[in-house]
Amino acid sequence: MQNLQKITTSTKPKCMVCGTEGGLKYANLNDRLFGVAGEWSLKNCLNSECNLLWLDPSPDEATIHFAYENYYTHHYEPGISTFLSRLYAAAISGYLDICYGYRVKKTRYPKLLLGALFFLQKSRRDAADFRVMWQKFSSNKNKLLEIGCGNGDALVRMQSLGWEVTGIDFDPKAAETARKRGVNVFTGALQEQNFISNSFDVITLSHLIEHVHNPLQLIENCYDLLNSQGRVVILTPNSQSFLHRIFKRDWKALEPPRHLHIFNSNNLAQLAKKAGFKTMTVKTITRDAKGIFMGSMSLKRNQKYDPTVKVSLSIKISALIIQFIESVIHVFNRKAGEELVLIAIKE
Structure with a gap:
């Protein structure tokens, strides 16, 4: 557990998008992922056309880095290659060829067929789109x-x-x-x-x-x-x-x-x-x-x-x-x- 005294906070009573006062959405929230100590409250913008959610009080810029001491982006572990993982990678490769123009050089047609299967399931399409951040290939x-x-x-x-x-x-x-x-x-x-x-x-x-x-x-x-x-x-x-x-x-x-x-x-x-x-x-x-x-x-x-x-x-x-x-x-x-x-x- 990190020392709570490391993280200083400031109050944020108004929505930073529209300037409307915030009402309490959730109180006494804890960090149950990486163990940062303390309790936090989430506000809800009372403007029905906005409805932003934000922390109030909020960690200060000068000390928020203490909330990242054990964060997952510190590490990289290569994935284990299996038959299913290679099949999945081939399907993504084919999908990106069809939809975004990232040309598959080897065994193109089997991969294109696998890629076409992505059209059948939205979540898988979204996952493949995310891999190139919705950007088409450019020469x-x-x-x-x-x-x-x-x-x-x-x-x-x-x-x-x-x-x-x-x-x-x-x-x-x-x-x-x-x-x-x-x-x-x-x-x-x-x-x-x-x-x-x-x-x-x-x-x-x-x-x-x-x-x-x-x-x-x-x-x-x-x-x-x-x-x-x-x-x-x-x-x-x-x-x-x-x-x-x-x-x-x-x-x-x-x-x-x-x-x-x-x-x-x-x-x-x-x-x-x-x-x-x-x-x-x-x-x-x-x-x-x-x-x-x-x-x-x-x-x-x-x-x-x-x-x-x-x-x-x-x-x-x-x-x-x-x-x-x-x-x-x-x-x-x-x-x-x-x-x-x-x-x-x-x-």
């Missing part, structure tokens, strides 16, 4: 910046697909792990770097913006760094998701005190507009419904979640069923997915 070596790159998984993957990649992470341990994997990564906050305006074709933020004290400033900085017609892609938990409605305070994606803000499609789009973006798409996806369900069930039953602990077969089967159910619900309610995806274009 030009386009420049991609990932903010909050963690251990470098996405950067390594995109570099192998022909992108010129750069990463940044405020966590020195995570950044060092990424560098050891052969990608160019800077340490610190975005505004501390000497990046040139209009220098990137794509900027990605995968599960980063919920950790940031000033999300608007971050998106404004992204706007400045993008070329004309450049795109920012933001992935973050969705406060209006199907599983949040079920698990409430046990929903794994709340993750206090690291998740400072939890967005929905309305307030995330509003932030992007304030930052200067006019053309954008906001949607929800069901990619991680299985993982969120298993984590939330553990929090509800055991009051803690450790991803290294083996999950029972019954929970795994239940998670697959829930993921299918959420995919069906998503057909009728497009805001029900566990994650938000915003893709905005700089005009």
Whole structure:
């Protein structure tokens, strides 16, 4: 357990998107993932057109790094190659060839057939789309910046697909792990770097913006760094998701005190507009419904979640069923997915 005295806090009584006062959503929340000491409260914006969720009091920027001392991005472990994992990789390869133009060089037609099977299940499509952050192949070596790159998984993957990649992470341990994997990564906050305006074709933020004290400033900085017609892609938990409605305070994606803000499609789009973006798409996806369900069930039953602990077969089967159910619900309610995806274009 970390020493609570290490993390100082400040009050945040108003919504940072619309300025409306917040009402109490959940009180006495604990960090049941990585053991940061203390209790936290989550506020809910009382403006029905916004409904942002945020921590109040919130950890200060100067001390929040203590909440990441045991964070998962510090490590990288290569996956074990099995027949099923190779078959799955071949299916993803074929899907990315069909939908995004990342050409499969070897045994193309069997992989294309496997890839076509991805069209049959939404969660699997979402997972494959996520692997390239919804970006089509370009013969030009386009420049991609990932903010909050963690251990470098996405950067390594995109570099192998022909992108010129750069990463940044405020966590020195995570950044060092990424560098050891052969990608160019800077340490610190975005505004501390000497990046040139209009220098990137794509900027990605995968599960980063919920950790940031000033999300608007971050998106404004992204706007400045993008070329004309450049795109920012933001992935973050969705406060209006199907599983949040079920698990409430046990929903794994709340993750206090690291998740400072939890967005929905309305307030995330509003932030992007304030930052200067006019053309954008906001949607929800069901990619991680299985993982969120298993984590939330553990929090509800055991009051803690450790991803290294083996999950029972019954929970795994239940998670697959829930993921299918959420995919069906998503057909009728497009805001029900566990994650938000915003893709905005700089005009």
